[in-house]
Amino acid sequence: MTEVVTSSQHVGQPRNGFGIAALVLALIGLVFGIIPLTGFVALILGALAVLFGLLGVARTRKGVATNKIMSWVGTGLGGLAAVVGIWGMVIVFQAAGELVRDLDRIGADFQAPPAPGTPLTPGVPAGEAEEGAGAVRYEVEGSGSALSITYSTFNGGGASSESLADTALPWSVEVPVDIDAFSTYTLMASNDENGGTITCRILVNGEVVQEATSKGPFQSAMCVK
Structure with missing residues (x-):
């Protein structure tokens, strides 16, 4: 009698980890890809x-x-997630570029004021006013000299300013302006150590619109219109 022995081959558990990981990562990547700001995460x-x-x-x-x-599906969805991620990054970069251009345009609207004595209205030489325009005159009177004189003119979309030190008195300067535009005129003068009286005055088209007087050493008179 012959004994037949049957042996069975042991089969280990299938190693499906890569396929499962691919599908999970692809699905998460698609979720991140929906939001342009997280496009780089979707790409990775x-x-x-x-x-x-x-x-x-x-x-x-x-x-x-x-x-x-499952592995093929994970591979396909992963490729789709990468494409969506790139699309989101492109949107972000385009938006950032547009923001930079907008900031440049805003910065151009706030250019530095022109040098003292330059015309506030393009094409009008200093000291001359175009037809229908006017002039603002700044005056400072007193004894001796002024420790400092500062005047500034904002007229429509233009602005100019100047600061002077140890200026002999009386002193005055005239700036052409558009009297129909919104304007702000400022003049401040300070006495030196000798004291005395110092007076600042703003005139528009020859008419006094602001005047102030101060007395004593290092005292200041300010006119704002």
Whole structure:
């Protein structure tokens, strides 16, 4: 009597980790890809999903994994997540570029004021006013000299200013302006150590619109119109 012995071959658990990881990463990447600001995250997760998916397919061909379809799906969705991520990054870069251009345009609207004595209205030489315009005159009177004199003119969209030190008195300067535009005129004069009286005065088209007087050493008179 012959005894027949039958042996069964032990088969280990399938190694489906790469395929599962590919699908999970691809799905998460697609979620991040919906938001343009997180497009770079979607790109990274999508690339990893493609890598793991291809490794999972390779395992199925070797017979050590059984989730071939899942691996291919993870690979495909991973590629889609990467594409969506790139799309989101392009949107962000375009928006950033547009923001920079807008800031440049805003900055151009706030250019530095022109040098003292330059015309406030383009095409009008200093000291001359175009027809219908007027002039603002700044005057400072007193004994001796002024420790400092500062005057500024804001007229419509133009502005100019100047500061002087140790100026002999009386002193005056005239600036052409458009009297129909919104304007602000400022004049401040300070006495030196000798004291005495110092007076500042603003005239528009020859008419006094502001006047102030101060007395004593290092005292200041300010006129604002």
